[in-house]
Amino acid sequence: MKKKIAIVGGGFFGMYIAEFFSRSGHTVDVYEREKTFMSRASYNNQARIHNGYHYPRSILTALRSRMSFPRFVDEFRNCIDDEFEQYYLISNQLGKVTANQFLKFCDRIGAACEPAPTYVQKLTNPSLIEACFSVTEHAFDAHKLRDEMLGRLDASSADYHTGISVDKVRQHQNGLLITLRDVVSEGQEEVYADHVFNCTYSHINYMLKKSNIELISLKHELTEMCLVDVPDELKKIGLTVMCGPFFSVMPFPSAGLHSFSHVLYTPHYEWFDKNESPYTDPYVKLNADQKNSAWNYMRKDAMRYLPILGECRYQRSLWEVKTVLPRSESDDSRPILFRPHHGLRGFHCVMGGKIDNIYDAREAIIAQHLVE
Template sequence: MAPSHTGQEAVVIGGGFYGTTIAAYLVRARGMKRVTLIEREDALLKRASCNNQARIHNGYHYPRSFTTAYRSRVNLRKFVLDWPDAVKRDFTKLYAIARQHSKVTAKQFERFCHEIDANIRPAPPALRSLFESRLIEDVFLVEEYAFDSGRLAAWAANELGACGVQVTTGTRVTDVARGSGSALTVAVQHGNGSRESIACHYVFNCTYSGLNQILGDYPGTQTHLKQEIAEIALIAVPPRFQDIGVTVMDGPFFSTMPFPARGLHSLSHVRYTPHLNWSDESGVDPYERLSVYPRESRVDRMLRDVVRYIPSLSQARHVESLFEVKTVLAKNEIDDGRPILFEKHPQLPGCFSVLGGKIDNIYDVLEKLDAERLETEADRCQTDAGVIYG
């Protein structure tokens, strides 16, 4: 294996939204000069950052996890300011509470929204009339947005280029190991089969579903993860719904909202979106499992249930489905909370594992990084000079 000619201050593994944002942060906020980002796909933001519901949460979705809801409220305001060109705001978002099988009543949901200071008001009669009143207890007009993953990918490419981050795509990290002194060694395999070894001081594993598929001295995450093959259906909605998003709460229901990157609507269903799940473990590559999965769509069952609650969506047309691996913290399955995973590995100093539950969680990660003492090459030079000449 040929060594890299130049050592790096940091290697970021994973070119999704979290990996690209962290790489730019290391340069912009922490003063690192030599940062490399490695992505196994042929372009940035190709996997979970793209294949999802494209929702920027504002807290409404988490009445059973106050912390997640509150952080969503705080983070959405920042996200809109930092990525305005990627945010779609010009649509009406409705939350409807089912009369049966919902884990919250309309009054409970309204009270919860007031507790987290989220905008909510009764939907006007014209919008309420879209719903089957025998099945829906109440409908609320809320403030929630969608993001355009294509525009975020364009931002990532431009920002990393401006920062001078070295981006390598079509390349997979196989091992992370202790190097000499305080250094780490990252072993990579390029798409053409060639291998390379990169020396660095810090490694940030942002591979989402692939967190525990790196070998060598990498210890894996202490937090137990659950993997799931999920289907997000993309549908063309009738003209009346072109600028409307709907979420029916809170239990075995569904959500449909604009999907800006394609000019369609996403459709997810609590019962039918999850296809297959398993406990994450080293040696069981989630992406390989996805590659051999038959991908038989359940959109017919999704739409059949949707039409019960919103009859006029019977005219919706299925265009295609996005299948992707979804990774969650096993401990949050009960309350639907979506905290970040941020682990330092004492066995491998300088190595971090990062997992975000939703796109706006990036600010929770950056707050964690702000609290870390990350030495730059300039810091080390000053220390060495002090030892030699002090």
């Protein structure tokens, strides 16, 4: 039967789920509080399409990535940059995996991994880098992805609205009433939906708090992703030193620059959403932050491993709140969060730890037979 579905959040997850329901014959409205879609975490990230390599400490996340990578690359072929070489480097100091362990891990997950060419090895400081591997991993262009998703929404019957914050949800008859707030005029109205999907990532607890629904335990980090101009030798190269307190520099296609992130300096600080603690709105916290760049620390540390990185020219930083499940802290896993009927019948919370997790989210939604 045709249902009325409200999607809260116009990031990649909200847009994809909206298209899915619209194509299944339901009436769908997407509400996004910003002026444009995919302007929060779906833009402010490293743009890596994970293919498993990043997760030697979580075999499940690695294997799920291996499955979703080819699907994502195939479905979003026009939004992908696969014209650069991606290298994973293993440090012989402080690393959580050795070169041998990494090779065995790649073998176990069936991911291609070859010794890197000599010209790449020559870029490294051999007293700190044990091995360099050539791997298969790409980047996505977040602007192209947004435009692709907007095109798909236009082609479906979904309606979408920007500048609208959904503040509250409450049970009403067989469905739900949500409170919409125009972020400019502050005008409010309540609208009915049979199902509401809360796809607001770091902001997932905002609606819950305002609606007196139990919060979901989450860990937040205030993050800085630097965008840099790399020397010519690195223009078509991505480098990730792992696994431990290291860094990555790789193409960021939507800006024509490279992203530069560091495990120690990208997260500036962290906090947790817990029921027993006062709630902090992550967006308010991000706006209030002074945003003092840690670029010089990142650069200085990275140069020890790859001296050429000292020649990177800093352009600007992307600041965002990164949200993970508290249990990801120990093994760096990235499962989806899916809470059907969270606190209210018909109210569902969905969060993907990474972009390609959209397939896990879609499968979880289908498996629950939520909307029939």
